[in-house]
Amino acid sequence: MSTQTYLIDTNVIIHLEDNRTVEPAFSAFTSLAAKHKVDIFVHEAARDDVSRDKNAARQAISLSKLNKFQTLSKVRGLTIADLSRYFGPLPKHNDIVDATLLHALHIGAADFLVTQDRELHERARRHSAELGRRVLYVADAVHLLRTTFEPIEAPVRFIDEVHAHSIPLTDSIFDSLREDYAGFDMWWTEKCVKQRRLCWIIEDEGVAGLLIRKDETGTDTDATEKANKILKICTLKVRPERRGLKLGELLLKKVFWFAQKNKYDVIYITTYVGQTSLIDLLEYFGFRHTATKHDGERIYEKRMSGCIFIPEGDQNRFDIHRLNYPRFVIDQNTAAFGIPIKEGYHDILYPDLRQQAQLDLFGALGMGGGPRRPGNTIRKVYLCRAPSNLGPPGSILFFYKGKSQWPPSQAISAVGVLEDVRYARSTRELLQMTGGRSVYSEKDLEGWHASFESPVKVINYLLAAYVDPPIGLKRLKELNVISQHPPQSIFRISHSCLDDLLAHIDLGYKT
Template sequence: MSKTRALIDTNVLIALEDPGQTGPVAAELSRRCQAGGISLHIHPAMRDDFARDRNEVRRLVSASRMEKYPWLALIAIRGWELLEQQFGPIKNENDRVDVQLLYALSLDAIDILISQDEGIHKRVRGTPLEERVLTIADAVAWLKALQDAVDDGVAFVADVPAYSVDLADPIFESLRADYEPFVHWWRTKCVVEHRDCWVIRGRDGLLDGLIVRKAEDGTELGLTPSDKILKLCTFKVGARAQGHKVGELLLRKAIWYAQLNGFDALYLTTFPKQTMLIDLLGRYGFVTNGENSTGELILAKYLPKDAIPAPTGDDAAHLVRTRYPRFSIANPVTLFAVPVQWRFHRQLFPEVAKLVPTPLFNDDTIDDREAGRVPGNTIRKVYVCRAKIKAMRAGDLLFFYQSKEEAAQNSQMLTTVGVVEQLRRAVGEAELLRLTAGRSVYSRQDLEAMAAASPNGLAVIDFLLIRHLSPPIGLKKLTNTGVLKGPPQSITRIDRAGLPELLPSMNFGFAL
């Protein structure tokens, strides 16, 4: 991988080396360049800028600052007239320095030029070099795009460096017992290399779940070196958290992180005795790819980007799960709008449960009114309603619509996409409890009330949460474009002609 080289001008050098207090944006530029291995260079012509400073002490200080950075070699000038033709008039010595910096950029001696000088930016406006001349703020934004992974928005999972995790936490006890060199590996690899972790903590601050991740090339799984794979170095759910969907929540985080950030596969290794973990992974398409030297199974999930056909036949529900998070919009997949009362919507989809921003603070307050149920931010979910719908198959798509609630930010909007696993009907409380066991966010009181109000039975829809629409689609647009005729009062079929209005909000990292 070639190293990125950036040339900084005099103003940027001063901003980075301010003897008082470096500004936060300049400080972030410096930090991100160091973290990303991007070298900041000085042009020899900048000596002339500082040499013209009549304050001898400041001139000496400036010269010493420049010595911290690598210098470009002096570049021969073909003729100042030619540089004027390329970059505009040279009226003074400052102009002469500016065009030399731009000339170095035009020769690809450096990759980008970071400058706060508006005159330099004007000289390249409308030319091929314009996108390569950045302000400090532009450079920071560019580096963020390069360095920061796409945020997949899964709530309740923290992203932390390994060195911030307490190795004395009880979650590590079994790891130390199973793998004698664990402590040494953690300290010399995870801590020293600042490996990234996803953690879920209990109310007491102790860990309930942990993933340590590492990006690798494809050779680790027998793919090409250019392929990009994500290794889950450690995937651990605390004993006290078993049965609370912690593993599923962590897995959802990992799969979507890999999907959105262009990985071709993700994998982990685990001992055969970890049957619960192996079962969870197999449910969502992980396959065994041999064993390593310590007898651990290598479990991998491949993430092709091409569109897939609709699931059909007796194994349709199995395909829905193993293909996750990918799904199909091809015929005969049917699209449904599913209205959900705000109280149940916030339980099913807590990540999009936000209140309307207050005029004073313009915040996005999480809607925790009537909270108390376990958050529904896992993959497998169930939706219960009175709809008498029968024609719903595995692979059909659900577009969840949050019903009207003045205080809710996403009131009367399509917010979320799910894919159907199966549709069943439950008559009576006992059957409803059975059919919703294991994935319900409804309280027993909720289910009792639903069953009592619907003696002829209820629709029980098992589905997988795909992702939230970005942006959500409001009722006005839905009706103006003919996707819906009005606010849906029950599950409503969406004509396939409405797909073009929905697809712009479904940028999920794979073809549809």
């Protein structure tokens, strides 16, 4: 995609350059444009208009402000009559300047025109809806720059995005990296610090988990698939004493959702054969070993766009979803279910969605802190005694949060993919079946009092996405997903309702 160009009206320049506090939107516009190397122009006609000012001192000041920006030249031979035919009557000189700016937009000399002049917006819309959409207020321009260039934040709490230089080399997260790579300190300084690479970190008495990412294209990548938009995981590291908290999976979830939201084609990582747990995790979620470098370093790639990858062999629907995670495919045979969940369990399973006020309250009570249990992970387990049966592996699950003190309340908030359903008839079985995924303590599990007469249903699933914004009870009734009364037990969602429901959820891809 070519670099965007913005043509700015003099009213924007005057606001930016006046001797007064600049409103956040105006400063954000120029800051974002500079950050992403977006060209900003003023039109030669606007410069000529300023030159007409009879106050020489004021004229000099205004021209000095314009000189900070590049100039877009006038079109040779363009007459007022031509402009009038395009943009209507031009009774005043200012109207002629406005029409000249619109003409530059119309012929493609600039992508967008930024102005606070309502009349100019109206003139553009009268010409055509297409031109009207390209004339922006400053706040609209800021939004466009952000949506175009700034990564869309994926909601994974407890992960912070920081620049590499903000992490001191003395942090113990780097100790084992130095052991594996003798030149690590130099690489970190030259490739990460000096290039201001962004990292995701999990803090827990220092940096407990670290992921360094890099944007690449098909012309400059080690990936075998030369796609247009590639995300490289340069480093994925969990501090040894913090392993067992599923922090690696938490970081991978961040990568998957980030890549899906921002429409990357491929994710890849390089590692060595000795990194068995990492390789197992990668392959579980669909990374494929595509090449090996001369020094034995292996390349693992995962495609995020295009057709769903359906592996060969007799694999069930869940495996297809898992290997294509976070994407899943819907067809006529796909079953879907709603699962009611109480607020307390919802907060445990989905700590990402807990309200900040709620978190602040927990912190004040001494209950805050980092991710001490794998509640933010992909692979999850839900316990209940709901009598209803669920469908086959690969069924789609919609978690409905019941009436709650904290929002969302009475709304579908999360989507999962069913792996299997098992029944625990003792606390021991419950401990065994939930091992590795449980967000509950042993005491919590004992409290279920699982027995042969009163077994506990253990639902294993993958968290596929959060529903943003959550779909409330009123809308769910309108879609016939829920009948008149809020659900108290697991309920089946018909295929026609499933289509309507998915149409209200932005997954970042077509199901």
